[in-house]
Amino acid sequence: MTRHAWYSPGRLRTRIAAASGWRLALLLFTGGALSALAMAPVFAWPILIATLALLLWTVDGARRRPKPLRAAFLRGFLFGFGYFLAGMFWLAYAFINRGPEYIPLIPFAVPALAALLAAFWGGAMVAYALLAQRSEWRVLVFAVCIAVFEWLRGHMFGGLPWNLPAYAWPAGGAISQTASWFGVYGLTLLTILTLVSPAVAVGPVFNLKRTMPAMGGIAILLIMFTFGALRLQQPEPGLEPGVRFRIVQSALTQGEKWSANGALLARDRYLDLTASPGLDEVTHVLWPEGALPIYMLEDGATLSLIGEIFADDQVLMAGISRRVVGQEDETYYNSLAVLRYHSGTPRIVGLYDKVLLAPFGESIPFSGLLSAIGFAEFARLQYTPGAGPFVMDLPGAPPVMPLICYEGIFPGFVRAGAPRPAWLFNLSNDAWFGETSGPRQHVNQARYRSIETGLPMIRSASRGVSGVIDAFGRMPVAILPGSDGAHDVDLPRPIGAPLYAFWGDWLFWIISGLVIAGIILQRRKVVGRYLKIPTLNR
Structure with missing residues (x-):
């Protein structure tokens, strides 16, 4: 294999999708950890374009494994574990500040919390592997699955909605104003969708059809930015x-x-x-x-x-x-x-x-x-x-x-x-x-x-x-x-x-529900095969 072939985008996607073993685990953990740089105070949100592509490609590869749902869960979990461990390492300082007798708890409490939160990303990837179609529009399912499981993370077991993907946008900026309509869970869905959409455009040869989600993602970003910029032009309400x-x-x-x-x-x-x-x-x-x-x-x-x-x-x-x-x-x-x-x-x-x-x-x-x-x-x-x-x-x-x-x-x-x-x-x-x-x-x-x-x-x-x-x-x-x-x-x-x-998360759930319902109707035979649900013969 030539050096040029390794760095060609299509070949890189193929190699990542086929990766396995400890190299894959290290790659996913590192990708998740780097994703934490998208949060405050760095706000390096462009890094999510690469790391979310990594996650998408590896889970696409998991769907071809003998046990696709288990493989999808492990890949989502490893990515999430790196993300939450790197993004919330500072919790260790609370144990240090509490006293030396609490320091021995750090190696247990902090990774345990990161693992609990990472399980939601594992669950999201199981849902994606189960529901996603083979077309380039699978990125929409990918975004909805992550956003829904992030909502669950913010509500189950008391909830801990820390470092939601929406928070990659600095509060008070133009794009953050989208939360005035959709809330942070809706903004999380739009953030994942727009930043992961370029991943499906990558292939061995140029294909206009594959670029459609990426162009749609750019259009959504422009709409969010324009809406936010106009909202910020409103008159000051005074004191x-x-x-x-x-x-x-x-x-x-x-x-x-x-x-x-x-x-x-x-x-x-x-x-x-x-x-x-x-x-x-x-x-x-x-x-x-x-x-x-x-x-x-x-x-x-x-x-x-x-x-x-x-x-x-x-x-x-x-x-x-x-x-x-x-x-x-x-x-x-x-x-x-x-x-x-x-x-x-x-x-x-x-x-x-x-x-x-x-x-x-x-x-x-x-x-x-x-x-x-x-x-x-x-x-x-x-x-x-x-x-x-x-x-x-x-x-x-x-x-x-x-x-x-x-x-x-x-x-x-x-x-x-x-x-x-x-x-x-x-x-x-x-x-x-x-x-x-x-x-x-x-x-x-x-x-x-x-x-x-x-x-x-x-x-x-x-x-x-x-x-x-x-x-x-x-x-x-x-x-x-x-x-x-x-x-x-x-x-x-x-x-x-x-x-x-007024609406709370209802707009988010309406959009997510329509996507999920449409995919289930389209993919009912695949869902039935995994869940052993009988389907009607036509």
């Missing part, structure tokens, strides 16, 4: 009058906060930053999730010190840990407390308990097994979920929907609150994840909630990206990780609710 927020951002690390004198250090730092000049012009002070490593509502001295610097009717919105002591046990909550001060005395005017708890951080999967192998203390430290999302009435500000930490990555959760709020408040403690890509991925995903709902967001994230997000997902004020200070910002107004705010 809410009489509302001025102070976002307090501390550069304290988790190690400093949880050191021997960490509680006093954190309290003094937040009090000093809160009392920075200009406080008298502020209506609401915002502290992030887990600002102080204490049960603040039980600490009279801390509440008194806050009262000394607050004027009458000023409001503190702070992320806190709280506990309810019963006769036999204690219940712990990750909460947002809204305190209104008058004559130095606080009154709780709002309280929200986090509903969606982070696995291994706030809820412990397989806690019984962990206790049995010697991690009983680790398994015991669990929060209790709150009753559900709701819209909170605030003194001196429009109604708000709180989102604590990764609640902001769930589109359906944001839509669950009723009536419609005027803004979203996302508070987080991204200090757990160090100087990694995790906090950047987090803020990009949270910004999509503003695009989907037409609501502005104020974000307060300890050692994460804080600031102001407008109703289009743009971030006119961005406070970078590691900064230390008080930042006074105004609240943008919402815009009219976009289509997704």
